[in-house]
Amino acid sequence: MRIRDFQLERFFAKYEFNVSHLLSPSDCESWTVSEIFDAARGGCDCMRNLRLSYTESRGAPALVEAVDSMYGVGRDGVVIGCPEELIFLFMNSFLEAGDEVVCISPAYQSLYELPRAIGCDVVFWSLIARDGRWRLDYDELETLLRRRPKLLVLNFPHNPTGYMPKPAEFGRIGDLAERYGITVFSDEMYRGLALSEPELPSFAGHTDAVAMSGLSKGPGLPGLRLGWIASRRHDLISSVLAMKDYTTICNPAPGEVIAEAAMRNIEALFRRNIAILRQNVDIANEFFARRSEAVEWIPPMGGTTAFPRLLTGDVMELGERAVALKSLMVLPDEVFDVKGNRFRVGMGRKNFPLALELFGELLNMGGQ
Ligand SMILES: Cc1ncc(COP(=O)(O)O)c(C=O)c1O
Numbered sequence: 001m002r003i004r005d006f007q008l009e010r011f012f013a014k015y016e017f018n019v020s021h022l023l024s025p026s027d028c029e030s031w032t033v034s035e036i037f038d039a040a041r042g043g044c045d046c047m048r049n050l051r052l053s054y055t056e057s058r059g060a061p062a063l064v065e066a067v068d069s070m071y072g073v074g075r076d077g078v079v080i081g082c083p084e085e086l087i088f089l090f091m092n093s094f095l096e097a098g099d100e101v102v103c104i105s106p107a108y109q110s111l112y113e114l115p116r117a118i119g120c121d122v123v124f125w126s127l128i129a130r131d132g133r134w135r136l137d138y139d140e141l142e143t144l145l146r147r148r149p150k151l152l153v154l155n156f157p158h159n160p161t162g163y164m165p166k167p168a169e170f171g172r173i174g175d176l177a178e179r180y181g182i183t184v185f186s187d188e189m190y191r192g193l194a195l196s197e198p199e200l201p202s203f204a205g206h207t208d209a210v211a212m213s214g215l216s217k218g219p220g221l222p223g224l225r226l227g228w229i230a231s232r233r234h235d236l237i238s239s240v241l242a243m244k245d246y247t248t249i250c251n252p253a254p255g256e257v258i259a260e261a262a263m264r265n266i267e268a269l270f271r272r273n274i275a276i277l278r279q280n281v282d283i284a285n286e287f288f289a290r291r292s293e294a295v296e297w298i299p300p301m302g303g304t305t306a307f308p309r310l311l312t313g314d315v316m317e318l319g320e321r322a323v324a325l326k327s328l329m330v331l332p333d334e335v336f337d338v339k340g341n342r343f344r345v346g347m348g349r350k351n352f353p354l355a356l357e358l359f360g361e362l363l364n365m366g367g368q
Helices: 007-015 033-039 060-071 083-095 110-118 137-145 167-180 234-244 253-264 266-289 315-326 350-364
Strands: 078-081 100-105 121-126 126-128 133-135 150-156 181-188 211-216 227-231 343-346
Touching: 033 110, 033 211, 033 253, 060 078, 060 110, 060 253, 078 083, 078 253, 083 227, 100 110, 100 137, 110 121, 133 181, 133 227, 137 167, 150 167, 150 350, 167 181, 167 211, 227 234, 253 266, 266 350, 315 343, 315 350
Parallel strands: 100 121, 100 150, 150 181, 181 211
Antiparallel strands: 078 227, 126 133, 211 227
16 A cells, blocks of 8 residues: 555654654643552552453453443444554445545544545545634535545544534534435544533444544543444444454553553543643633734634644744744644644643743744
């Protein structure tokens, strides 16, 4: 397979571990292994005695059951795996060259790059910033779906804009997909992090949809590399499972044991991280209100990120100065294949106020 570089991941690879501060991460505050086991009230001893044999390809039965209890799709409707791997497996098992795919834009690159690499024709349904908020045109979606694409790819809460549909708009997407017979791939990595909007149901409740989520973002466990897909379309899930034999075959045993402990206490993991996120969003709202001449800020409706526009100077140049002068990583919009002089702000981690303070010092220095 020939595939273009994943621009965001290449950017993170260059800076994430070489600078002191990140303005743009998308995950929430992480945890130690002891914290996870202590919260689940079971010691870490099970790790010492863990036998490092192969594990079940679908995922540890306790994890599959925990995921099924969230979505009610049945055990055969679940596969546990690395979120990014699951996108790869689903796209490759479901799509063929020549298929048309409608994908929200901007988007996490694998959501449209994998279909493109397979030979699909990707058409974007684009978010537009207007009158102080992000908007999607739902009439435009109907026009796109009338062409009967094979797949509609969604991501709510949305990375990087923080957009969420209103419940009625969300309902309309489901109705349109059903009316035109379109399968939906719903990337729900940021589900559970609604801010100004009501929490949305998962697309896994629909008859012809696959929902993907995981432990990386809200729960704050990206180092586990574990998540899941869930669907009532057991045939689609079987195809993903069959293709997994060509990637990882099964999940790492230690990761699954930690994930089981995390899932037993998932509400508490979310509770702490949502408190950090909300506090940081308030700080960001206040910070950018004071700098409206330099940055156009749209508060996130959900998720961990926002995608403001720099009004003075060039965002690439600002990013370079941020690294050189403040050891601060600022993710530019170019890595999302859009060009609007925007950058991503990630508010999920405890140290966000410090990163924002450094960014403020950079703005105060002028020259951008
Ligand atoms: C929208 C979206 N989908 C999928 C992923 C992949 O998640 P993971 O890094 O846990 O594989 C990410 C990660 O940033 C994401 O933002």
